[in-house]
Amino acid sequence: MTILVVGLSHRTAPLSVLEQAALTGDGVDRLLTDVAAAETIGEAVLLATCNRLEIYADVEKFHTSVAGITQALTQHTGLALEALTPHLYVHYDERAVQHLFRVACGLDSMVVGEAQILGQIKGALALAQKLGTAGRVLNELVQQALRVGKRAHTETEIDKAGQSLVTVGLEAAEEAIGPITGKTALIVGAGSVSALAAATLRRAGVGRIVIANRTYERGARVAASVGGEAIPFDRTGEALADADLLVSCTGAAGLVIDTDQVAAAMRQRPGRPLFVLDLALPHDVDQAVADLEEVTLVNLERISERVADDRRLPSVEQVQRIVAEEVAEFAGWQRSVRVAPTVVALRARAAEVVASELDRLAGRLPELDERQRDEVAQTVRRVVDKLLHTPTVRVKEMARRPDGVSYADVLRELFDLDPQAVEAVTAPETEEGVS
Template sequence: MSLLAFGLNHRRAPISVLERAALDEASLAQILAAASDSPDISEHVVVATCNRTEIYAEVSGFHGAVADLTEAFTSSTGITHDDLKAHLDLHYGDAAVAHVFNVAAGLDSMAVGESQILGQLRAALARGQSDGHVGSSLNSLVQQALRTGKQVHSETGIDEVSRSLVGAGLDAAEQHVGPLADAHVLVVGAGAMSALAATSAVRRGAERLTVVNRTHERGVALAERLEGTARPLDELAEALADADVVISCTGSTGLAITLADVADAQVARGGRRQAFVDLALPHDIGQEVADLTGVVRLGLAELGELLGSSGTVPEVEQARSLVGDAVTRHLGARAASQAAPTVRALRAAAQQVVGRELGRLDQRTPDMSAEHRAEVERAVHRIVDKLLHQPTVRAKELAVDGRLGEYEDALRQLFDLHADGGVL
């Protein structure tokens, strides 16, 4: 069995596609049922949030499982085969395990380090357990990922990453355009990071706040909460021309603001200074924008440098290190467990041989005392344990290295092992 992570998320799919992929109770039940009917899927869990709809599954056949999940996904949502194929985020084997751990730690979230995903993943696991779709393998994986996610939040400062990035961006923007109290701030996007940016700008005393979002209703909700105004996406050009500071985090797979957009805004503004803060990954604002006179652009790399991390964010790097160590441990334990059936078969075969030989000894030495007989049994078992120790250790080592198959075949031939652990 291998792990498969299948679905759509903000890294590869535009918001319009994610919105169509959103699952209600009926479509979620339909996907779960279809996955259960697949002969190539033994365990599965569905994680559905505003920024991702993903299925994590233990599969025996990659191509069959992908085909079945594709059919389940398209038939239960408004996503066409072409859209799914164009934006599908697919991970298999070790990469899928690492993906689940990164998701749980908030490293794959639109707002890096957000902890809400822990509750969402825990709820998805609970549903899978209740419905009987989660077995020991997937349960172990998700539980360990959840523990690692909690460790990341308790042992690193990742909870502060988003606030630190926004703060650094606003500091740099003020240095370029002047105090926010005299500035018009435009926030493009209405997700968690955009909401944080908008809230921070207002708390710093921004003179005006405007929100532009693909889904206008969400933009209106965010703007009203902060006593700002909202404009529809088709008015982005006018909003750019009015704004002194532009903060963008849309989760779009393409550019939300291009060089041409900013050049036009600069013409309309008469060349007055503008600061652009790009909090998205991949980036929302064309990097060439920084070459325009009077314009400064700060992306995540530049903000990381401002925070003293040479282009990286220390809390994120620390979190990635913790997650990497946890993934390595889990993969090692997972691989070692794959060797368990062969090890059990080998030891069971040895016990059968020991049992038969001790039985023959009983027949040939009926006068042996119980004390001597017990000592002989202990000696025989010690010899067998020592003989099997190295083959057992080697099986686990090769499992971790992904080379167990040939060793299993060799053991079965050398020791004449049956599938049930017996010997010929």
């Protein structure tokens, strides 16, 4: 059992590369399914967000699995190997666990402490469970990551270390166009980020919120939640001419707002500035709109520059300590899982000895009736169970220590257990044997 993560994020790759690597819908499903089908990979979970693409896997062979995952990434993203590999990071075992826990706490986010990543991790696990690619190990890992993230937000002020992408973007908006109270905002998209943007704008006092989405009904639901209005997607250009702010995050594969569209809107409103917040990856808005007069464009890269100093805040150090504690806890769980097959093999060996001796007793004392034989058998089994109870409980407790797996080796030596018999124990049998 080796936990491996291979991925790229805003920390290792420029937005141009992340934009090319972005996957949506069926693309995520296909990549995850292909990775999990590899011979050396037992389980897999794919975390795909606007600024990261990571594959977590439980693998048998490290180098072969890294090569296989890298190859799958090139096939599904369309990036050439030489364009992708300089930006990939690879962590395994404790470092992989630590990385996921940091991600869950928001320490690795573009905006430190943002809690939206927890929902994205939960969604990644749900997809893996739906596709059957997550088993015992990654289920436990991701569930603990979610607990660690919640603990960080409960026990520290990491939420204050950084603000949401939307809030940071709105700070930039007020610098560009002045107070946004009473202004008109056009939001393109109706996903979770767009809904967050709508709610944040409403709290900030924006006067009018318009939602444009390809699926009108979904846009209408978001609009209703903030007292806004929904429009058909083909009316986006018309609404743009009336807006003071444009926020776009659709997850579309190509541009949603082009330069000509923005230029046409600006000609209808001379002297009135427009602020554009593009939170999408790939970009929704043609980056050339920044060259238009009276237009200010802020994208994820600009936001990253604004929040870079948040990682020096004291709450970050508190969360780092929590992560270290939880990594040690998960390592203990891993060791207990590794010792479990030895415990199962020991009990199986004891059962074989009991069965053998009861057969011999039946041959020596044929006069015993069925009730007497059952009583003798139950007595022998109770004696064996009581003798094995303490050492099996203790070895499972001691297995959680850093040197715990060595206790399983001692147990195998003392009882002369066949290593192949131990390796043959399946996960369901392990669960039954250690309960």
